[in-house]
Amino acid sequence: MINADILMTGVGGQGVILASDALAEIAMKAGYDVKKSDSLGMSQRGGSVVSHLRIGERIFSPMIKKGDADFILGFERLEGARWVDYLRKDGVAIINNLAIPPLSVVGGASKYPSVSEVEDAVRQRTDQIHFIPGTEIATELGNPQALNVLLVGFLSFFLGIDEKAYVEDLSQRVPPKFLEINLKAFARGREEALRRKQTGHH
Amino acid sequence: MKKLLSGNEAMALGAYHAGLSLAAAYPGTPSTEIMENLAKFQGIYVEWSTNEKVALEVAMGASYGGVRALASMKHVGLNVAADPFFAVSVTGVRGGLVVICCDDPGMHSSQNEQDNRHYARFAKVPMLEPSDSQEAYSLMEWAFKISEEFDTPVLFRSTTRISHCKTVAKIADSPEMKRKQPRFVRDLHKFVMVPSNARPRHPLMEERVQKLSSYFETFPLNEMILRDRNTGIISAGVAYQYAREVFRDASFLKLVTTYPLPENLIRRFASEVKRVVVVEELDPFIEDHLKAMGINVIGKQLVPIVGELNPQMLEESATNLRLLPQPDTPPSARTAEHELPPRPPLLCPGCPHAATSYALRRLGFYHIVPQDDPESQKQPAAHLKRQGIIATSDIGCYTLAVYPPLLALDTCACMGASIGQAHGLEKAGVTNKIVSVIGDSTFLHSGITSLVNVVYNEGRGTVIILDNNTTAMTGHQGHPGTGISARGEKAQRVVIEDLSRGIGVRDVNVIGAFDLPAIEATIRRCVETDEPSVIVVRGDCPLRVREKGKPLVVNLEECDRCYNCLRVGCPAISRDNDDVRIDTLMCVGDRCSLCLQVCHRQAIKVSDR
Numbered sequence: 001m002i003n004a005d006i007l008m009t010g011v012g013g014q015g016v017i018l019a020s021d022a023l024a025e026i027a028m029k030a031g032y033d034v035k036k037s038d039s040l041g042m043s044q045r046g047g048s049v050v051s052h053l054r055i056g057e058r059i060f061s062p063m064i065k066k067g068d069a070d071f072i073l074g075f076e077r078l079e080g081a082r083w084v085d086y087l088r089k090d091g092v093a094i095i096n097n098l099a100i101p102p103l104s105v106v107g108g109a110s111k112y113p114s115v116s117e118v119e120d121a122v123r124q125r126t127d128q129i130h131f132i133p134g135t136e137i138a139t140e141l142g143n144p145q146a147l148n149v150l151l152v153g154f155l156s157f158f159l160g161i162d163e164k165a166y167v168e169d170l171s172q173r174v175p176p177k178f179l180e181i182n183l184k185a186f187a188r189g190r191e192e193a194l195r196r197k198q199t200g201h202h
Numbered sequence: 203m204k205k206l207l208s209g210n211e212a213m214a215l216g217a218y219h220a221g222l223s224l225a226a227a228y229p230g231t232p233s234t235e236i237m238e239n240l241a242k243f244q245g246i247y248v249e250w251s252t253n254e255k256v257a258l259e260v261a262m263g264a265s266y267g268g269v270r271a272l273a274s275m276k277h278v279g280l281n282v283a284a285d286p287f288f289a290v291s292v293t294g295v296r297g298g299l300v301v302i303c304c305d306d307p308g309m310h311s312s313q314n315e316q317d318n319r320h321y322a323r324f325a326k327v328p329m330l331e332p333s334d335s336q337e338a339y340s341l342m343e344w345a346f347k348i349s350e351e352f353d354t355p356v357l358f359r360s361t362t363r364i365s366h367c368k369t370v371a372k373i374a375d376s377p378e379m380k381r382k383q384p385r386f387v388r389d390l391h392k393f394v395m396v397p398s399n400a401r402p403r404h405p406l407m408e409e410r411v412q413k414l415s416s417y418f419e420t421f422p423l424n425e426m427i428l429r430d431r432n433t434g435i436i437s438a439g440v441a442y443q444y445a446r447e448v449f450r451d452a453s454f455l456k457l458v459t460t461y462p463l464p465e466n467l468i469r470r471f472a473s474e475v476k477r478v479v480v481v482e483e484l485d486p487f488i489e490d491h492l493k494a495m496g497i498n499v500i501g502k503q504l505v506p507i508v509g510e511l512n513p514q515m516l517e518e519s520a521t522n523l524r525l526l527p528q529p530d531t532p533p534s535a536r537t538a539e540h541e542l543p544p545r546p547p548l549l550c551p552g553c554p555h556a557a558t559s560y561a562l563r564r565l566g567f568y569h570i571v572p573q574d575d576p577e578s579q580k581q582p583a584a585h586l587k588r589q590g591i592i593a594t595s596d597i598g599c600y601t602l603a604v605y606p607p608l609l610a611l612d613t614c615a616c617m618g619a620s621i622g623q624a625h626g627l628e629k630a631g632v633t634n635k636i637v638s639v640i641g642d643s644t645f646l647h648s649g650i651t652s653l654v655n656v657v658y659n660e661g662r663g664t665v666i667i668l669d670n671n672t673t674a675m676t677g678h679q680g681h682p683g684t685g686i687s688a689r690g691e692k693a694q695r696v697v698i699e700d701l702s703r704g705i706g707v708r709d710v711n712v713i714g715a716f717d718l719p720a721i722e723a724t725i726r727r728c729v730e731t732d733e734p735s736v737i738v739v740r741g742d743c744p745l746r747v748r749e750k751g752k753p754l755v756v757n758l759e760e761c762d763r764c765y766n767c768l769r770v771g772c773p774a775i776s777r778d779n780d781d782v783r784i785d786t787l788m789c790v791g792d793r794c795s796l797c798l799q800v801c802h803r804q805a806i807k808v809s810d811r
Contacts, residue, residue: 011545021368028206028370035334037367039310046773047547061447062334062367062440066514082542102545103607106768106776110543144787 002032002160003056005064009083010075011100012046015148019073020051023152026169027055030161035062048079055159071158073151075134076100081118087125094154095122096134096147130154130196137188143178146185153189157197163190207371209364212335213274213302214239216342219377222246223269223297223384226257228647229676230276231311232365233304237274238679241688245381250679250688253617253647254279258286258301265290265299265355266393267384270346274302277318278616282648284321287355291325292403293393294353297382298346301327304360307483308510311675313597313616315509317484322357322461326407328414329357329461332364333442336371337458341423352410352417359460361483362510363440411462418459419466426471427454433525434475436468436488441505444513445481448520452479463491472497479504479525483511500525549602551774552790554670554715554741559603560770560796561722562610562639565591591635591729592627596620596649598641599675599743600668608771611639618648625652625661635664635729642669642698643681650701656734657706664728664735667698670715670743678746702736709733715741718799744790751791753809754798756782760805767797767806 006023010016017038028034037052052064066085072093074080080095087093097115104110113121115131122129132154138146149170156166166186174182207215214236217225224247227237241248247264251257254275264271275283280303287301303321306312322329330345332338338360345356391399418424433452437445442456455471457463472478472492480489480501489501504519505511520526549556595601595611596619603610613623620638627636640649645667656663673679680686685695702710709731713720721739728735758781767775767782774788775797784797784806791808792798798806 012547024368025206028204033370034206035367035369037363046545046550048545059369060443061513062363062369062443063512065447065512065517078542078545101776102543103548103771103773104543108777109606113542 004054004071004159005069005088006053006055006071006073006155007064007069007083007086008051008053008073008075009079010049011079012049014049014075015145016049016051016075019148019152020053022169022173023155024053024055026161026165029169030165033057033059035059037062048082050079050083071155073155075147075151077115077118078102078113081113081121084122084125087122090126090128092128092130092158093122093126094130094132094151096151097131098135130193132192134189137192138185141181141184141188143181146178146181149182150185150189153186154193155189156186157190157193203373203375205371205373206368207335207339207373208235208366208368209332209335209338209360210235210304210366211239212332212338212371213342213358213360214243215373216339217270217272217300217346218243218246219339219374219379220298220343220346221270221379221381222272222346223381224248224261224264224271225274226251226260226271227274228252228254228257228279229673229679230254230279230304231676232306232362233274233276233279233302233360234676234679235365236302236304237688238677241690248688250681252682254283255286258283258290261299261301262286262290264384265295265297267297267386269297269382269384270299271297272300272302275304276312277303277305277316278312278314279303280318280321281316282617287321287327288325289395290355291327291407292395292400294403294406295349295355296387298349299355300342300345300349300358301355302358302360304362304365305484306362308362310362313614315484317487318357318359319460319487320485322359325357326411327355327357327461328352328418328459329359330458331359331439331460332458333439333456334364334371335367335369337423338364339371339373341458344423348414348417352414354410354414357461359439361439367440415462415464418462418464421459421464423458424464424467425454425456426467427456428474429453431474432476433479434471434477435479435481436471436492436499437481438488439483441481441483441511444511444516447513448517449526457488460488463488465495468492468495468497481505481511481516546605547602548605548773549599549608549771550744551772551788552744552794553599554739554743555600555603555668556770556772556794557716557718557796557799558639558666558668558721558739559600559608559610560800561718561725562591562593562603562637563608563769564722565725566593566610566612591637591725592624592632594620594623594627594636594638596638596640596644597675598644598668599670600639600641603771605771607769617644618652621649621652621656621663621665624663624665625656625659628661628663629659637664637666637725637729639666639668641674642667642671642683643673643679645698646682646696650705653702653707653734653736654705661734662732664725664737666725666737666739668715669698669738669740671740672743672746674743674745678743699736699738702738707734707736709735710738711736712738712740715739716794716796718796744793749790749793751793751795751808753786753791754784754789754795754806755786755809756784757805757807758782760803762803762805764802766800766802770796770800772797
């Protein structure tokens with residue numbers, strides 16, 4: 001049995017909640033207790049989005065305690081950094097290397113953190129940091145919106161749930177015309193994780 | 203069958219399986235998905251009502267007609283529906299009547315965080331509170347049974363983390379779903395609350411509370427878990443889940459019946475443990491009752507009265523009070539979260555409210571801070587002084603125009619308040635020009651009566667109705683102005699401008715949402731007249747009607763870096779060093795063109811690509 005506390009973060013419209021819904025369903029079908037909690041409401045208007053997903057034998061709280069998350073899956077660099085306090089010591093941070101500057105940055109009132117600033121912040125908790133060019137790969141595959149499935153693919157490598165379960169879920173969840181690209185994105189994400197493990201590259 | 207359900211999905215399914223016949227609601231976060239899910243079920247009647255009061259009155263009527271009915275709403279919706287809620291507590295029911303209210307501790311998407319548990323005691327109505335989706339599903343059948351057995355409406359109270367969290371629930375494979383035959387039986391003493399009939403009802407209500415209290419003593423879903431007897435925790439709702447997470451070994455009394463409280467059960471539990479701790483979000487509702495019973499409890503010194511609870515807050519506080527041992531490893535130092543730029547929600551690219559907000563910003567301020575002054579940008583509000591038009595505002599997406607850079611609005615209180623507030627400011631003698639800004643759904647919810655009031659009391663108010671043809675903030679539900687029903691089918695449409703004329707407003711204007719010069723000119727004209735006026739600004743929400751025009755591009759040769767386009771507050775426009783860029787993926791193109799209209803160099807152009 002696995003116990004995994006996963007925090008997924010991003011910007012409204014990136015498909016964070018769809019991804020956590022899919023993963024929750026897959027884990028439940030694999031026999032786990034699952035609870036998940038999303039920030040909804042006004043966040044669909046381009047605000048920050050965070051989804052808490054907990055998988056285990058028996059789960060009580062639907063929210064992860066700060067400092068307890070095994071994984072942070074950041075769909076965007078700033079949003080990956082914003083929630084890093086939730087990561088447990090030596091947890092795994094997976095961050096899509098994409099910057100979507102908020103309006104305060106656009107207007108010049110604040111500064112968007114650089115890659116090294118985000119890395120420094122994450123490194124206070126863990127050395128296991130993966131910056132992934134997820135949006136680039138998804139765009140290459142033909143649809144930047146497939147980012148969420150790509151990131152789930154990457155994360156799936158760490159979770160020990162049968163790969164077939166993901167493919168089955170995607171086949172049911174994704175409309176037929178987008179299925180192929182989503183399956184490709186999932187496979188690419190998983191390959192990327194494997195490659196990094198083999199090369200020891202973070 | 204096991205299913206992963208949100209609390210809202212579970213409540214809808216539970217009610218449907220319990221033989222529900224009619225449901226009515228007005229959308230409001232976090233309650234909206236209850237009706238959205240009910241609308242998927244066949245064989246029942248569902249509707250989006252114009253507001254929560256109407257929804258509850260419709261459900262009340264159905265209950266009088268002998269069938270099971272429910273009304274669902276967010277916490278502040280029950281304020282609107284308070285009148286029928288108290289009324290039906292007096293008359294009682296025929297078919298089971300359940301009122302679902304979803305509180306929003308932490309105000310994720312609300313204007314306050316009132317604790318609606320007080321309504322149960324206030325109206326002398328029993329209350330059930332699920333702690334996860336399983337209970338949200340299972341308790342629904344009980345709620346209807348209790349309603350019918352005790353001749354009372356039942357308050358079914360949820361919170362954001364119950365409504366929106368998904369947890370695993372076991373649901374019936376082949377539920378009975380036996381719906382009752384509708385039949386109204388005349389009973390003047392029960393249904394006609396003239397004082398002579400109402401007086402004998404009051405002692406019955408008091409008796410009802412006593413009977414319910416005894417009934418809840420043995421209610422099967424209340425649960426006592428006796429383990430370590432040093433600490434005994436009494437909790438309900440999602441707070442119970444946090445407490446189970448944090449206090450691994452303690453004894454527990456989980457209550458799903460939180461009004462009236464089962465006093466004997468509580469006393470028994472208290473006698474089994476050394477100290478009683480109450481873990482509850484918001485007000486000391488259970489705690490105060492226990493103290494009145496003479497039980498010594500730790501309550502609000504552990505859990506703050508303000509804001510949403512979460513497990514680490516509970517753990518830290520319990521450690522400080524020495525209810526839990528110090529953790530082996532101290533929590534690691536916090537990283538610089540607060541130095542990161544915030545990401546507040548925004549008006550979307552192509553939002554039909556943007557042009558009006560921009561016009562109001564211009565008419566409201568005489569002193570604009572230069573965009574390139576970083577110091578004043580940090581606290582823009584403090585540097586901008588209002589002199590021109592006052593804009594009272596209302597509840598909806600357009601309220602986002604209060605954030606920088608738009609800063610277009612002056613008030614936002616509760617549904618429908620803008621028109622009355624503007625009228626009050628005017629009648630108090632404030633000399634500024636005043637407009638009220640209200641959305642289409644909000645106007646139909648509770649703005650109409652205020653507009654009638656302006657006409658009757660000879661106000662001069664200008665009411666701007668931002669009509670995006672949907673209830674956008676809650677996720678695009680129909681309302682009377684859309685002509686689309688809760689099931690997404692065609693319905694009779696109420697035309698806002700016709701309605702306004704019918705009320706007696708003579709100066710009624712309808713303008714396209716992206717016609718900035720016309721919007722500004724019409725506002726300028728209307729605020730100068732001595733009679734009431736209505737300006738309907740009409741344009742579809744781009745998240746619902748996903749159409750794009752020809753793309754807009756910035757000609758950097760022409761651009762003089764005045765950054766006026768950034769003041770529109772469009773998320774698709776960004777600054778790359780000194781240059782301005784338009785993200786063509788986000789931009790809706792010349793469907794909107796607001797940035798093009800504000801550019802004094804014509805540097806933004808429609809591309810033919």
